[in-house]
Amino acid sequence: MTFSGFKVVKEALTGHKGWRPLWRDPDPKPAYDIVIVGGGGHGLATAFYLAQTFGELKVAVLEKGWLGSGNIGRNTTIIRSNYLLPGNEPFYEFSMKLWENLEQATNFNSMVSQRGIINLIHTDGQRDAYRRRGNAMLLAGADARLLGRDELRQMVPFLNFDNPRFPIKGGLMQARAGTARHDGVVWGYARGADQRGVDIIQNCEVTGFRIEGGAVQGVETSRGYIGAKKVGVAVAGNSSRVMAMAGMRLPIESHALQAFVSEGLKPTIPGVITFGAGHFYVSQSDKGGLVFGGDIDGYNSYAQRGNLPVVEDVIEGGMALMPMIGRARLLRAWGGVMDMSMDGSPIIDRTGIDGLYFNGGWCYGGFKATPASGYAFAHLLATDRPHETATAYRFDRFARGYVIDEKGVGAQPNLH
């Protein structure tokens, strides 16, 4: 079934009788060529591109709960490619280009909305750093603009320009950045993968790897053993737990990140805005809620919830930046588990075990990477070579000294 405005009208006029399941609920087969562990955004995108681009026909996605129940189900939905370092920027720009054609690729409206992002500048040093970054973005084929204070003020007059603790001196803008509807991304990839023959199996938890002679043979699951020539793990948040079953220790800690949404409001904030003198980023969803976040809680956690001090810290930042939001109410707060890596950058790589591949360490920036992560992981799984934009995301970069540390804070995950 192809989705379209025509189809919606036709169904409306005929009592919505013709709609079909967005994906099947197949029972697992005894074996697949490729098994993806994790039915989140990255796992489903991987399956989609394996089927769509790389012609893999025998692929399964195993999800322990419901599709999209991890961090793609709860995040601030920002997409952007405004990175500094050469190990990152081409990858995220590749992701941005995939976002720009996502709906056409999946025939599903994931509401990619390029309303722009502005990173605010509060000091001269920050302007210099953003200039370096903006130039790096342009050199990688992305878009970037350095905004002066006056221009910025015209665009976002509601910011606290007149009475701030830290003056707003300008901003680095990426106009092509924006947001996407996070659940829509899950569903678009899932439906697209299912239509191309991928078996998506929910409520199927991987409980172990069967490894013989240094090579993976398949996975033990809550629904029985499933054989696989190759296994790709994409379970960010739980990476250490899952890879421990294969005997691996990772350069990753799990941390709690909270995200917040306000009650619905009439249009207030056009694009995405990030505060440069506190940790606060905000956009407004199409439904009208202010969607915002800030720092991680800062301690190892798998609890999927956070604590009050960070709630206060994030909202203090918001109130300092845009005091006109004060009379709005916080509607909901979530806590997700982040794969915080040792340099703040992800890993898409083979492991020391033949046929076992790993995708994780997304810190709290995994959402924007979803398309490229899926594509690059599919590329690696299908061809055994890294995608050209993901060559730096290796395990051995830590031991060899090629970290990709955008923030320059070293091997302390809670600072990335």
Next chain:
Amino acid sequence: MTRLSKGGLIDRDARLRFSFNGTEYSGYQGDTLASALLANGVQLMGRSFKYHRPRGVFAAGSEEPNAMVTLRDGARAEPNTRATMTELYDGLSARSQNHIGSLERDLLAVNDLLSPFLAAGFYYKTFMWPKAFWEKLYEPAIRRAAGLGALSMQADPDEYDKGFLHCDLLVIGGGAAGLSAALTAGRAGAQVILADEDFALGGRLLAERDRLDGAEARDWVAITRAELDSLPNVRVMPRTTVFGVYDHGIYGAVERVADHLPTPGDKVRQTLWRITAKRAVLAAGATERHIPFADNDRPGIMLAGAMRAYANRWAVTPLKHANDPIAIFTNGDDGHRTAMDLIAHGARVLGVIDSRADAPCFGQYEVFPGATVTGTKGRQSLYAIEITRNGQSEWHSVGALGVSGGWNPNVHLASHHRGRPVWDDALLAFVPGPNGPQGLIPAGAAAGKGGVADALADGMQAAITALLEIDIAAKPIPLPQAENAPAAQEAFWHVPGKRRAWVDFQNDVTVKDIVLAHKENMRPVEHLKRWTTLGMATDQGKTSNISALAVMAELTGKTIPQTGTTIFRPPYTGVSLSVLGGGDTGPHFRPKRLTPTHHWAEAQGAEFVEVGPWMRAQYFPQPGETHWRESVDREVLAVRSGVGLCDVTTLGKIDVQGADAGEFLNRVYANMMGTLKVGMVRYGLMLREDGHCYDDGTCARLAEDHYVVTTTTANAGLVYRQMEFFRQCVWPDLDVQLISTTDAWAQIAVAGPQSRTLLQRIVDDADISNEAFPFMACRELTICGGLRARLFRISFSGELAYEVAVPARYGHALMQRLMEKGADLGVTPYGTEALGVLRIEKGHAAGAELNGQTTAQMLGLGRMVSVKKDSVGAIMSRREGLAGDKRRLVGLKPVNAQKPVAAGAHLFAKDASRDMANDQGWVTSACYSPHLDSHIALGFLEDGDTRMGEVITAANPLEGQEVTVEVVSAHFVDPEGGRLRD
């Protein structure tokens, strides 16, 4: 007017004026906005989110999905305020929201006609063609139509506060269970906090006609309240919502201190309390659910329990015309209570439509057993319902309909730690599960024990149990005589039919949408919610989630608990961002740290700049200077030719003492410190354990067992923390003690060829001649006639220079004294801008170069990483990626001296194309050098150390600039270092 002639907890002597959508009304003290509007015959209060259906008030508490208004005007306008939770005050002004045109004639009601096209998830299936139309056309239209109320776009003028409270027992909810819990604990002498979101204590006791000890329940509430108020160990907090349970017994609560007043006056509007409670009793009551049936969303249809509350507490019926009949639709005994209460108040009751074939009757009213409501009429005000029984339907005129589908315990807080509620087959509801937050004991209706007698006993027992766990013995208290009302019900979840039956009112989710979600395999409860937006409205599904689960369970043939549970996340109800932000807005967002000479600099007219938490003097404009560069150039030249003064107190200072101080510093610094002679200073470089540069500074040895270490301003706290980590966690066997003395010493840089001359005028008797006190010397001495001081001969500027430290309280005086004594030398204060220019001229690395990504080799300091000893980061700095890094710090001088170079520009070989593959580095710092009369810059460049003299390009495509620069030594001034040593 539909106010009953008597009864209610309202003060009929206190008449309050208010306006809704510009029309003036009046109500009484004790009213909510919702009860006062109903009393004035106003049924239509809002519009739904998606279809813009006309809506009236549906509930009487914080679960209200429909009656959302924008309260107050101007900068105090508060969108999405529930009329049911708004305490009436004189002069209140509110308006309805989410409509174009008037509330009665909302143009967007056209969406309702288009509803077949707007079924669940429709937007995921369309708006994809043409591609460009999404952002340009479709999405802006959707955004304009979406949202509920509007912000004023002005800063909130009110004040807010935050505070901490501690107690033995926090009681959440002041109904029957909460009051008995609080009284039990209060009498036992425990420290108790009783919080309730309502402005009056009593909970449902105020909404029912239950008798306690043969008298009205409100009498017992009043007596109990009085006793609690009299106990010094009990704090009663009405208007306080406990919104979240956090770790280790910390609860978030908001007290609405002044929301019931026209303006807060000298009060804060709200206070955020973090309550640390050893134990807590969750006595949050229960929320009634409805029964979806065709066209069940009309104004005039509300929860039967709410209808009871309006009648009993506020003496109001929800009718447009006072004498219209009222019907009740129920699946259990509870609905009958409403009928009886209404009759007792003299209202006309059509009867009770009870889905049970064997429906009971408790009084003088008609019962329609085995019947359901299958249709309604009245777009803006209900006037008729269709009752169907055994396939026979007939229409009846009514002015209001109460709906009762059973009660859901308010399990919300009990699931804030993600413990799941469990299904209770007898109650037909989820109750708190066993894995709730530690120390939180549910009681009363929140635990499924909603009968008054049960709730009173359960609250008391919960308090006794809770206190016993913390070794406080509480005795049972005499409880009033009470009865549990009959509460039999059947599992009847919705009325099947062809027309739309609303499940989630605010978000317009109907049974049909759930059927569609089922058909499309959006069956897991989270998919159902996300696909249909069910439960995502401002009431967070309080009135809709369980009904939706039941419908889905019916479709899948599973039980409700098999279909799913929903857990709840904080906050319990919406919390204003202002109070969570605590009012620390504007300049109060973060504290300011001021240097010891701040006020002196202020008096000199200095401009200040934010440097982390510090405010530092940026430059000192003099009369006649119109541009900052004029001031900075003058300050720089003054240092290079005479003497300048700069407050450098913000640099971190750490005292390191002990027999092993030298060994300790050997381990934390890359270079050798143990060999430093007493009375000398050494430049020090610290690495992180991963081998990258962390911080730099100076290390002075004042005695064999006493060093003073300086750090950069930004890293002052971090370096101290790291040193303590190594001292306590890695090498606790070393005899060394650390203390941060950043705030204890004021430090002033005295720089320039005349600096010694100036210092000699304040030094008491020490010999600071070049011979006696050479470059990199340090010593403790006295100045200005006995003032204890430390003098360091170190230089950031490349000139003969010193830093002099005195106890912080003398910093201001020292600056004045130096200015005074140096007047004839032309002594000049300089700020951070000149400091920056001086260090760039000298090629010293600072924050832009030490950004956490650089190596010692990149800075040209590779040889400082001693191979004779181990130190933090030494091993990892030898990994191939670091050791092989060919980028080096260089100076860059524009071929056209007057052409500025931008920090952040990228470096390219002259003819290379401007792309990533050819990117060879970047400009880290840049300035105009008045000394050289040229713009200059520092940068990292591939193989930079071997490219001196090469002409390359600094490209800044972001701002359309390209500058041709020559690669030169980073030391623009005095590369041999002769000036330092003179």
Next chain:
Amino acid sequence: MLIPHPLLGLRDAQEFTYLGDASLMHRPDPAREDAVAAFADYVFLRDNPAGVHRELWFHEAGDRSWLVVTRDTTTHEILGAELASDVKLGGVQ
């Protein structure tokens, strides 16, 4: 969160800063033959357990002691706290 400081009693976690796994106390011997590999593991790899975790907290806004706190990362329940220097001097754990 509240941290039971062994000297000061229950203190709000906001007074502390967090570092991470207490294995960071066990810096490898720089003289060992495979020091580079040992340091790479020490600096970059973590067990990251879902469950009981021994971890380092610094009482930055307090007495400036480093603590080893034992905490369950799935529930945040704190099972104990010790002075890091005591732990270290008392032997490798």
